[in-house]
Structure formats: C-alpha cells, structure tokens
Amino acid sequence: MTETAHPRTAPLRAHAEIDLAALRANVRALRAQAPGAALMAVVKSDAYGHGAVPCARAAVAEGATWLGTATPEEALALRAAGLSPSQVRILCWLWTPGGPWREAIEADVDVSVSGLWALEEVRRAARSAGRPARVQLKADTGLGRNGCQPADWPGLVAEALRAEAEGTVRITGLWSHFACADEPGHPSIAAQLTRFRDMVAYAEQQGVQPEVRHIANSPATLTLPESHFDLVRPGIALYGVSPSPEIGTPADFGLRPVMTLSASLALVKHTPGGHGVSYGHHYVTPGETTLGLVPVGYADGIPRHASGAGPVLIGGKWRTVAGRVAMDQFVVDLGGDEPEVGAQAVLFGPGDRGEPTAEDWAQAAGTIAYEIVTRIGTRVPRVYVNEEPDGQDG
Template identity: 85%
Template sequence: MNETAPAPTAPLRARAEIDLGALRANVRTLRALAPGAALMAVVKSDAYGHGAVPCARAAVGAGATWLGTATPEEALDLRARAGLPAGVRIMCWLWTPGGPWREAVEADLDMSLSDMWALREVVAAARAAGLPARVQLKADTGLGRNGCQPGDDWAELVGEALRAEAGGLLRITGLWSHFACADEPGHPSVDAQLALFREMVAYAEGQGVRPEVRHIANSPATLTRPDSHFDLVRTGIAVYGVSPIPEQGSSADFGLRPVMTLKASVALVKQVPGGHGVSYGHHYVTPGTTTLGLIPVGYADGIPRHASGTGPVLVGGKWRTVAGRVAMDQFVVDLGGDEPEPGAEAILFGPGDRGEPTAEDWAQAAGTIAYEIVTRIGTRVPRVYVNEDVPVEDEAALIDRVVPGYESDDAAQGRDGKRSGT
C-alpha cells in the first residue's frame, strides 16, 4: 500500500497529490445528505488508489463510523496499521473458501455472508477463536453478483445464522444489498431492488434478526435516493470527490471536490520538423515544424493506453493532447511551438480549478469511468498528502467552499454547543 510521503524538496518524476482536507469536506457533505444514517467510507483497493490508511483516518476524523473494504486482507491490514479510535467498525465482503476467517474474528471485523459455505466456515472459525463472529447477511436483490437469493436460500441462511447466534457463535450485525443501476436515476431496477430488499429484511427481522444496521445505498443512491439510506450509507467514489453520476452532475454539482491531482515533470522539450513520427506505430505525425514535450509516465503508472491520441494534459497553462501512443513509461504531447523548460509542471488531472483536466475528462478520453482512472494509478507514483492536519477554522472555510453555510461539527459545538449542518 502507498504510505504517506512528505512534500518533496525537489520535483518528482510524477506525484499524486492527495488533499485530505477535501476528503474530509466530502465526508461531511455526504453526512449532511444522509443525516439519519451512519456513514461508511469505502477504502477498498487502497482507497481507490488514494492510500487506505491516511484516507481512513481522515474519513473517521470527519465523522465516518464505518470503513469498508472488499477483501479480508485489506481489512486486516487496516485494523493493524490505521490506529483507529475504538468503536469504528470495519466491514469486508469479498470472501473465498479457506479465507482468513479466524484472523477476521479475532480482529473484530464485520464479515459478509452470502452462502451456507461461508456460514459454516465462519462458525468453525468462531469456535476455534473462542469468540463470537460479527456477520452481515447479504441479499441478492438483483445485481446478480454476491448475495443470497430470495426465497428458500434466504430462509435457510437466515435460519442457520440465527441458530448459530443462539449458540453464542456469532452476532448478526447487518442486513445489506447492493444496487445494480443506481448510477442511472429512474432505472426501474432501482425501485424493484429497494422493494425486494425491504421484503428480505422484513422476513429476516420477522424470524428474529435484530441487526445493528440495514444498508443498500452506494454513492449514487446516497446522492439521489434518500429513501434508500436506511441505517447506513456506503460511500466509495464520492468520498474521493468523483461524481458517480457524471451524466447527472459534476463533482461540484454534488458539492464534492476531487481529492487526487496527478502531476508529472516535463522530461524533455525538443523541436522537430513536419512529418516527424511520434511514438510506437507513428499513429501521430507532426503536421509541421513544432515542439514535442515528453511526459515521463505511461501505462505502467496507470495511464490508460486507450487514451492514446486523446488524453488531455495541462502544460504551460494550455490543454495538450497525447500525441501518438501511450508507452509503458512515457508519452508525448505536441506543444505547438511552445518551449517550456524541462522540469515544467504537467497536470494530467485534478479538481479543475486551474483549468486542468479532471479524472472524468480522462475517463471520456479512454472510454471508461473515472473510478478506473484514479484507482489504476500505480505504486510507482508516490502519493503526497496535503492538508493532513487542518485547524477547525480552516476546515470550516474549506467545507464552506463546497457546501455554502455549512459548519464543521467542532466549529458548531464551539459556537452553540450543538451540531449543525446535518
């Protein structure tokens, strides 16, 4: 995983600046949108490429009381390294047979169960550990991935989990599911899944399940479907300031600020004649005398090769476009005769404040989604954390930029002894 790096004293080949002040502001914005629910910050895949431990700490500092990972290994690492306050829950949901169930029980993780094999394995682990396991039962309400099917399968899983709970081997802490098309507001599957989830929850509770949390809302549902919030919302990409519904609104439209800014230092600037081929395959040939700039990142760093010829970069205050193919370690931009000094800053994407492209611009260029753009930035690119410790008054000002009139919890408590803005 990426560790916190101090601000460099000399320019780096490349760097991903992670603005933890923006992340905290995003968490507070999302909490304000779901005031009746707890908030889970999903930090799977190294916090979508942003760095799991620093982002988890920042999210908890802004009021997240749950953290979510995909794999148990991610969750165990987070529990071991993050130094989280007591009471912060960590949930993981992607299990395979023979997984580290006992370690997860002993680490007090919440473990998702979708099938009887998983229930049998967690019960055996709880017996071996001499501790009850915390488990959440996942319902497949229509996504067709993980989760237990409604009907007899759900009845069997619920029944056997209750028997294990009665035997002191586990505690059923949650009932949950996941939307398939929440990023398409108005899609009929959203209402259908929500109705089925209510039915499956009602059945489980009718049998005696008393969950701490019921949850189905992901980032897009948190933003657009308050009727799906239940007891907990699971916010992933929105925590990192990327719009999960770009067709419906940008990050700014939802009061979010992108957390990652990807920069590189221009490695070489040279003049070439017209008709000069650029990069592998000569898919770009200079139309006339021009200058080329070498940007020292490539697909080994997570720059999508599919963005060859289309990816945008800000160099010298102007948008440039990848000229020719993205190679493993580098790509070229046509500077149109401009001659920035070697070492000049090239911004691949960021919040857009300086006119730079955003992750969504790269997603459009590569024919993918912005989730993939930020998540794929590799470990060869150091993460440099900024705004790690922001005074309350400064944090309130940052929040006010994205949610006008909103006060931080600490600032509000200092003013009148109670929370505001939720």
C-alpha cells in the same frame, strides 16, 4: 498499500497529491446528504488509489463510524495501522474459501456472508477463536454478483440464527448493493429497494435484530434518500468524483476531487514536420513543432486507451497525448511552445485551475472516472497535504 509521502522537497518524476482537507469536506457533505444515517467510508482498493490508511484516518476524524473494504487483507491492514474497534467498525465483503476468517474475527472485523459455505467457515473460525463472529448477511436484490438469492434467503437466515443461538455468530447487519443507482429512473432501482425491504422484513420476522441495514452506495447516497436506511456507503464520492455524469458533477453535490496527478516534463525538443511519434506512428507531426515527453505511462496507470486523446495541462494550455501511450511515457505536441524541462504537466485534478479532471480522462479512454483514479500505480508516490485539520476546511 500505497506509500505515504509528505510534501516534497525535491522534484519528482510524477506524484499524486492527495488533499485530505478536500476528503474531510467531502465526508461532511455526504453526511449532510444522509443526516439520519451513519456513514461508512469505503476505502477498498487502497481508497480508490488515494491511500487507504491516511484516507481512513481522515474520514474517521470527520465522523465516519464505519470503514468498508473488499478483501480481508485490506481490513486487517487497517486494524494493524491502529484503527481500533473502539474508533471504527470495519466491514469486509469479498471472501473465498479458506480465507483468514479467524484473523478477522480476532480483529473485530464484520464479515459478509452470502451463502451457507461461508457461514460454515465462519462458525468453525469462531469456535477456534473462542469468540463470536460479527456477521452481516448480504442479499442479492438484483445486482447478480455476490449476495444470497431471494429463494435461498430463508435457509441462510435460519442457519445464521442457529449459529447465533449456539454463540458462534452475532448477526450485525443486513445489506445489499444497487446495480443501476447511477442511472436515474432506471426501473431496477425501485425493484431492488422493494426486494431489499422484503428480505429485511423476513429476516427480522424470523428474529434477526441487525445493528445496521444498508444498500446505498455513492449515487444512492446523493440521489435516493429513501435508500439510506441506517447506514450509507459512499465510495467514489468520498474522493470527490461523481459516480456518473448523468447525476451531476462533483460541484453539484458540494464535493471536491481529492487527487491531482502531475509529472515533470522529461524532455522538450524541436522536430520537423512529418515526424512519427511513439509506437506505430499513429501520430505524425503536421509541421515543424516542439514535442514534450511526459514520464508516465500505462505501467503507472495511464490508460493506453487514451492514446491520441488524453488531456494534459502544460504551461497554462491543454495539450493532448500525441500517439500511443507507452509503458513509461507519452508525448504531447507543444505546437512550438518551449516550456522548460522539468515544467509541470498536470494530467488531472479538481479542474478549477484549468486542469483536466479524472472525468475528462474517463471520456478520453472510454471508461469511468472510478477506473482512472484507482488504477494509478504504486510507483507514483502519493503526497499528502492538509493532513491536520486547521479550523473548518472547505
């Protein structure tokens, strides 16, 4: 997991500032969007690059009663960090054969099951642990990834109920995931909701008594109240990033981006016109100018696809990556300006101080803002600010 750092006392090559007050305010805003449902803070992939443990603690302090992880290692790390079952439930959903089922059961982690192979491994692990496993059955309602197909659902439900009767399993949840909730009006949304209701109804008719039923991800939490059921699972929205420009900006939903990524200029130099810049000379200076060296590159998670397009705020002005992004650095044309070496280059942040946003970088790289924040690597330290609530944030 990403190293936890505190406000710096010396300049850093680069750092990602994580504003936990913004995260707490986002939790409040998301809970207000779904007042009748519990909230699961999805902290998979190291909290989308923001740091799983600090973000999980902040979300739980603000009322999140569940945490969501992809891998079992992520779930177990949260328990090891002191996020106890008495504080928060944890769901883990991405399993492969031979996974640490027993460890998860002993850590009181809810495990997701999509097929009979997984159910059988859970039963064996539960017998070994000497206690029942908390199991959530996942339905494939149309996404086509993980989850049990409708045709196989009766068999999985029947086996899960047999396992529950023998005392190796407690069925705690029924759940699914949307394919196109970030595309308002897409016909698959209504179709998936109908299928989910039908599959939940079937399971309950057979005797399943789940604690929670859930399908709503970030876009559904924000725009589809009919999908909220017992629990909503915001991920990217928790970190103040819109799931899709089509559904609105973060500000439209009262959200604020949590991460600000910046670096210290490593060099400022004069160059003549006609000077090639970076690999391949895809950028050539149009005239005499100054170049600034920003000491982060694709090894830090800066997308190479944003070469020639990625925006950076330096000295109060937007600049653009000049030429290719390299492994450890990229260059900007400063147009004759001469900021000091060590001056701050802000790659992205909330945007309200003139800096680019993660969405701006997503547009430049031809990707989504999820990828921009999640890919920021571990050699960029996270610096946590506003760790302790001071009255009402926001």
